Amino acid sequence: MSVIAMRKEHLHELPAETAGEAPSRPRAFLDLSGVSIDFPTRKGPFRALNNVSLKIAKGEFVSIIGHSGCGKSTVLNIVAGLYQATEGGAILNGREVNQPGPERAVVFQNHALLPWLTCYQNVELAVKTVFKGRKNKREMREWIEHNLKLVHMDHAMHKYPAEISGGMKQRVGIARALAMEPSVLLMDEPFGALDALTRAHLQDSVMEIQADLNNTVIMVTHDVDEAVLLSDKIVMMTNGPAATVGEVLEVDLARPRDRLALASDERYNHFRSQVLSFLYERQRRPVE
Amino acid sequence: MSNKLINYLETAGLNWAVPVVRLCRGEDAREQASELFTKVGLPLIAVLVFLLVWSVGASQVKTSLGVLPGPAAVWHQAVNLYDEHQAQREKADAFYQRQEERNAAKLERNPDAEIKWRDYTGKPTFFDQIGTSLLTVFTGFVLASLIAIPVGVACGLSPKLYGAISPLVQIFKPVSPLAWLPIVTMVVSAVYISDDPLFQKSFITSAVTVTLCSLWPTLINTAVAVASIDKDWINVGRVIRLNWRTQVFKIAIPAALPMIFTGLRLSLGVGWMVLIAAEMLAQNPGLGKFVWDEFQNGSSDSLGRIMVAVITIGIIGFLLDWLMVTLQSLLSHQKPAGH
Numbered sequence: 001m002s003v004i005a006m007r008k009e010h011l012h013e014l015p016a017e018t019a020g021e022a023p024s025r026p027r028a029f030l031d032l033s034g035v036s037i038d039f040p041t042r043k044g045p046f047r048a049l050n051n052v053s054l055k056i057a058k059g060e061f062v063s064i065i066g067h068s069g070c071g072k073s074t075v076l077n078i079v080a081g082l083y084q085a086t087e088g089g090a091i092l093n094g095r096e097v098n099q100p101g102p103e104r105a106v107v108f109q110n111h112a113l114l115p116w117l118t119c120y121q122n123v124e125l126a127v128k129t130v131f132k133g134r135k136n137k138r139e140m141r142e143w144i145e146h147n148l149k150l151v152h153m154d155h156a157m158h159k160y161p162a163e164i165s166g167g168m169k170q171r172v173g174i175a176r177a178l179a180m181e182p183s184v185l186l187m188d189e190p191f192g193a194l195d196a197l198t199r200a201h202l203q204d205s206v207m208e209i210q211a212d213l214n215n216t217v218i219m220v221t222h223d224v225d226e227a228v229l230l231s232d233k234i235v236m237m238t239n240g241p242a243a244t245v246g247e248v249l250e251v252d253l254a255r256p257r258d259r260l261a262l263a264s265d266e267r268y269n270h271f272r273s274q275v276l277s278f279l280y281e282r283q284r285r286p287v288e
Numbered sequence: 289m290s291n292k293l294i295n296y297l298e299t300a301g302l303n304w305a306v307p308v309v310r311l312c313r314g315e316d317a318r319e320q321a322s323e324l325f326t327k328v329g330l331p332l333i334a335v336l337v338f339l340l341v342w343s344v345g346a347s348q349v350k351t352s353l354g355v356l357p358g359p360a361a362v363w364h365q366a367v368n369l370y371d372e373h374q375a376q377r378e379k380a381d382a383f384y385q386r387q388e389e390r391n392a393a394k395l396e397r398n399p400d401a402e403i404k405w406r407d408y409t410g411k412p413t414f415f416d417q418i419g420t421s422l423l424t425v426f427t428g429f430v431l432a433s434l435i436a437i438p439v440g441v442a443c444g445l446s447p448k449l450y451g452a453i454s455p456l457v458q459i460f461k462p463v464s465p466l467a468w469l470p471i472v473t474m475v476v477s478a479v480y481i482s483d484d485p486l487f488q489k490s491f492i493t494s495a496v497t498v499t500l501c502s503l504w505p506t507l508i509n510t511a512v513a514v515a516s517i518d519k520d521w522i523n524v525g526r527v528i529r530l531n532w533r534t535q536v537f538k539i540a541i542p543a544a545l546p547m548i549f550t551g552l553r554l555s556l557g558v559g560w561m562v563l564i565a566a567e568m569l570a571q572n573p574g575l576g577k578f579v580w581d582e583f584q585n586g587s588s589d590s591l592g593r594i595m596v597a598v599i600t601i602g603i604i605g606f607l608l609d610w611l612m613v614t615l616q617s618l619l620s621h622q623k624p625a626g627h
Contacts, residue, residue, distance in 0.1 A: 100526040112520035116621035
C-alpha cells in the first residue's frame with residue numbers, strides 16, 4: 001500500500017477512533033498512529049521504528065526514554081517533520097504533519113545556534129520569519145526580549161554563542177523555540193551535553209516556564225531522574241531495530257515539583273524504579 | 289585600552305607586536321622578552337643566516353652576465369629602481385606642466401582653439417609595473433570570485449548540479465596558465481574589438497588567464513563548504529520555514545564563509561603566480577614583463593634587477609595573503625588557522 005493511501009486511511013480512522021474512546025477523555029492533541037520508518041542501507045531497508053502509536057493531550061509534558069540507538073530521537077524528528085515516516089503518520093490538532101514548521105519548534109541537542117549571530121539575532125531570525133506581518137518591529141523586539149528574559153538570558157543577549165557557556169547556549173536555544181509560539185515544543189536530549197549542576201538548573205527553568213505557559217512538550221532523554229521530575233507521562237521504548245513503545249507510565253506527582261523534597265518521596269521513587277526496571281531488566285542492552 | 293590594541297594586532301595578524309605592547313604595559317618582562325625572542329628574534333636570525341648563505345653562495349656562481357648578485361648588489365639595484373622611478377615621475381610632471389602652459393597660452397590667443405591632451409608616454413618604471421600587476425591580478429581575481437562563489441553555492445546546494453559539472457572542473461583545474469594563454473589571446477583579439485578601448489588587449493588577456501586559473505580553488509571550496517554545513521543549522525532553517533533566499537544568505541553562506549575564504553586565499557595565491565607567467569608571455573605591462581625585459585636586456589645589472597623583482601613578487605604575494613586572512617577574521621565567525 002502506498003504511503004499516501006496509508007495516511008488517508010489514518011485520517012479516515014481518526015473520528016472513529018476518538019468516538020470509540022470514553023467520552024470523558026479529551027481528543028488527542030497530537031496523535032501518532034502506526035508510525036514505522038525504514039532507513040535505506042546497503043543491505044536493504046533498515047526498520048528503525050515499528051508501529052509506534054502515541055496520543056498526547058494538550059498541555060502534557062511527555063518524555064520519551066530508552067537506550068541509545070532505540071530510535072527515540074527518530075520519533076521526535078518524525079513529529080518535527082524532519083523525517084518522513086514510511087508507514088503511518090502524525091496528526092497535530094487535526095492536521096497531518098508532513099513537513100517541518102514553527103508550530104513544532106525543536107530544541108536541538110547541541111543548541112544549533114548560528115555562531116555568526118548574537119543570541120538576540122538567533123531568536124530574531126526565527127521571530128522575523130514566524131511573525132512576519134503579524135507583529136511590527138517594536139512588538140517583535142519586545143517579544144524577542146521577553147523570551148530571552150524567560151530563560152534568564154536577557155543580560156547576555158548581545159553576546160555571540162562562542163562567548164557564553166554551554167548551559168547558556170541551550171537556554172537561548174530554548175528561547176528561540178519558545179519564541180516561535182509552538183503548539184508542541186520538541187526537545188531532543190536538550191540537557192544531554194551539559195554537566196549535572198547546569199542540567200539541574202535548566203530543568204528547574206524548564207519547569208518554571210512550563211508552569212507559566214503550559215506548553216505541550218515532547219522531550220527525548222536518557223536520564224531517568226529528569227524524565228520523572230519533568231514529565232506527566234513517560235514513554236518507554238524497546239530496543240531497536242524495529243523499536244516500538246514498550247510501556248507508558250503516567251507520573252501524577254503534584255506540581256510544582258521540588259527536586260529536594262522529591263528525593264525522599266515514596267511515590268517519586270516508585271516511578272523512578274519502574275522506569276529503571278523497564279530499562280535495566282526488561283530492556284537490558286545486550287553486551288556490546 | 290591596551291587590551292583593545294592587542295585585539296586589533298591579533299586580528300591584523302601582527303602577533304609579533306603583542307609582546308611589545310605587553311612590555312610597555314609593564315607585564316612580566318622576562319616572559320614577554322622570551323615571547324619576543326620566539327616571535328621576532330628567531331625569524332630575524334633565520335633571515336640573517338639566509339642573507340649570509342646567499343652572499344657567500346652567489347659570489348661562487350659566474351654567469352655570462354657576471355657574478356650572481358648578492359644581497360648588497362640587489363639592494364643597490366632596488367635603490368636604483370626607486371631613483372629611476374622618481375626621475376621618471378619628475379619628467380612626467382614636467383611634461384604635463386609644459387602641456388598645460390602651452391594649452392593655456394593657446395586658449396589665451398584664441399578661446400575657441402582646439403586643445404589636445406596627450407598622455408605622457410615614457411617607459412613604465414618598476415613601480416608602475418607593480419601597480420599594473422596588482423590591478424590585473426585583482427581584476428582577474430574579482431572576476432573569478434564573482435563566477436566561482438555563486439556557482440559553488442549552487443553546486444553545494446544541489447548535489448545533482450555538482451555531479452554534473454564536477455568532471456569539467458576536474459579536467460580544467462590542472463591546466464597550466466601557459467596552455468590557456470594562446471587561446472585566450474586569440475579569443476580576446478577576436479572578440480574585444482573597439483575603436484577606443486578602455487583596457488589594453490594584453491591587460492584583458494592576462495586578467496582572463498588569471499580568472500581561468502583562480503576559479504577552481506574558490507569554486508571547489510565553496511561547493512564543499514555549502515554541501516557540508518552542519519545539519520542542525522539546515523534543520524533550524526527548515527523548522528523556522530525560512531524561504532529559499534534567507535536560507536541561502538542567512539545560513540548557507542555565513543556557515544560556509546570560513547571555507548570560502550580559504551578558497552579565496554588559495555585563488556589569489558594561484559592568481560598571483562599565474563599572472564607573472566602570463567605577463568611574461570602576453571607582454572602585458574607588469575612585473576612579469578619587467579622580468580622578461582630585463583632578461584632580454586642582458587646588462588650587468590639585469591640579474592640584480594630581476595632579483596629585486598623576485599623578492600618584490602614574494603613580498604606582494606605575502607601581503608595579499610595577509611590581506612585575505614585579515615579580511616577573513618573580520619568577516620567570518622571562525623578565526624582562520626595559522627593566524
